[in-house]
Amino acid sequence: MKLISQYILEVKNKKRSGWRRFGRILLYIIGFFVLLFIGLAIYLVSVSKMPPPVIADQRALQLQRTQLDSTAYTLGNNWFRKSNSGLYEMYVEGAPFERGVINGKLSGELIRRQEDVFVAQFSKMVPSTFYLHFLKYFIGWFNRDLADHVPEEFKEEIYGESFSASPNYDYIGTNYARLMNYHAAHDIGHALQGMMLVGCTSFGTWNDQSADSNLIIGRNFDFYMGDAFAEEKMVVFYRPEKGHNFMFVTWGGFTGVVSGMNDKGLTVTINAAKTSVPTAAATPVSLVAREILQYAKNINEAWEIARKRKMFVSESFLVGSAEDNKAVLIEKTPEGMDMYSSGKNFITCTNHFQGDSLGSLASNKLQIKESASEYRYERLTELMKEKGPNTVQKTVDILRDRGGLHNADIGMGNEKAINQLIAHHSIVFEPKKGMVWVSTAPYQLGQFVAYDLNKIFSMHGLTTDHEVYDSAQNIAADSFLLSKDYLAFETYRKLRDQLKEGQAVDIRALIASNPAYYHTYVLAGDYEYKQKAYAKAKSYYETALTKVIATKGEEDHIRKQLALCNAKLKS
DSSP, rough: HHHHOOOOOOOHHHHHHHHHHHHHHHHHHHHHHHHHHHHHHHHHHHHHHHOOOSOOOGGGGGGOEEEEETTTEETTTTTEEEEEEEEEEEEEEHHHHHHHHHHHHHHHHHHHHHHHHHHHHHHHSSHHHHOOOOOHHHHHTTTTTTTGSOHHHHHHHHHHHHTTGGGGGGTOOOOOHHHHTTTTTTHHHHHHGGGBBBOOOEEEGGGGBBTTTTEEEEEEBBBBBBBBGSOOOOEEEEESSSSSOOOEEETTTTSSEEEETTSSSSSEEEOOOOOOOSSSSSOOOOHHHHHHHOOOOSSHHHHHHHHOOSHHHHHHHHETTTTEEEEEEEOOSSSSSEEEOOSEEEEEESSOSTTTTTTHHHHHHHHHHSHHHHHHHHHHHHHHHHOOOOOOHHHHHTTTOOOOOOOOOOOTTOOOSSSSSSSSSSEEEEGGGGEEEEEESSSSOEEEEEHHHHHTTTTTOEEEOOOOSSSOBOOOOOGGGGGGHHHHHHHHHHEEEEEEETTOHHHHHHHHHSSOOOHHHHHHHHHHEEEEEEEEHHHHEEEHHOOOOOOOOHHHHEEEEHHHHHHHOOO
16 A cells, blocks of 8 residues: 555656746747747848948038928928919939938928838727737848848939938937838839739820830829828939939839830839739849839830849839830749730730749749739720720820720729729830820829920929929810719728728618629628628629629628528528
């Protein structure tokens, strides 16, 4: 009996000893991961502190702008003003750091307001404080080598501009590091496909496809970061110390290019394509486009610049050239590159590749199958055939088109429409004439303002505040703005936003405001499902499936919710 009790005691002691050992090991493991996390956090913070370029001569920082009017300023030959069109216009010249400083001093208010809007919108999109901090560290780590892939000239320019950035976001990073990272925002938003920020459309015509045989290019830039983000668009004219003079449409603090043309008649616009989540930083797409615009005068030179730059997302550059009197697509992924020429006197581009090698990628085939890109491509081709030889006015008409294939009513705001009613800007180029037309609010529905680059770059400063656009060539606003349908769309947007904010809305009014749009019924179904009104939700989801749905992902969501409704109704 004693031996048995002694044995049991020894076993118990061994168990206690084992649990103590396990506890100590567990504490060691926890301690290791705590130290690892602290070390990683310190590392991430340290690598996200991007050192600025060394500038020997910083005298430009002493420059001060002169006020011409309440919204017009000059600084030497440089100037900044707000047009009566609602667009902001700016002219900047000089060496890189000096350009950046002058840009910042002239447009500082816009730079600071734009960052306020950007941060607020991002916080709304990612409401979790923990996830926001995670993203901060992720982006800091991801972009730790970003500066190594940006030409020194652009780093100096962005550094000069950063002196005018807001002091309110030091917790995110230094002014310079933040502005550098914002130049990669397009790429990161595009890489995180769930955000679906980018869904652009562009096309070009020349020879027999243009009424006067000249090259005409049009594009919608559908990069949506909330209404406030697009309120203060800038049309910027640059005369750099090196390279070609050029114009581009942008926003405060952003010197990359998404749409622009230089004084040699070379145009660049960018369209996102399907990409995997990148693993390391490279040159932001907008800075590759900027380099092409500043240093290329024809398609071959544009190709060589794109070829030497490593990118971390997949993108199509629609490059138009007055010298070549044609346009091509330079398609680029982190691993490969194609040049696509249609072999016809027109070219179309949405959000998938068309070249021989990149067009055959499995990821590209999936993009064609599951996204809205192929549908928009077909609609664009249909409209171009329908309208005949192209003109600037016809280009604008196509960019404003809200219909589906065969003019079907697919609802206002559908991603399958060329005009999705979310565009940051719309733009038309006529390279041989040096003419550019830029849309005004709202979306691409306001008038298109005409700029003659030959006249702009012949100006020597601004002595009085006056309009610099060519009013005789402006294109009138879309009559849709005066219609009952537009008022209904504004009602739809208001009710949609109230739903997103968790407010109760009149679902019947929501349906009546945009009855042909599948997403109207998705919103109604999701609302009724949350109210546990499963029969009503089911009916709305079933109606949504009868409409033209933009993406496979959205269709899957509807079918999943419909199955849940059926299950709830049976239980």
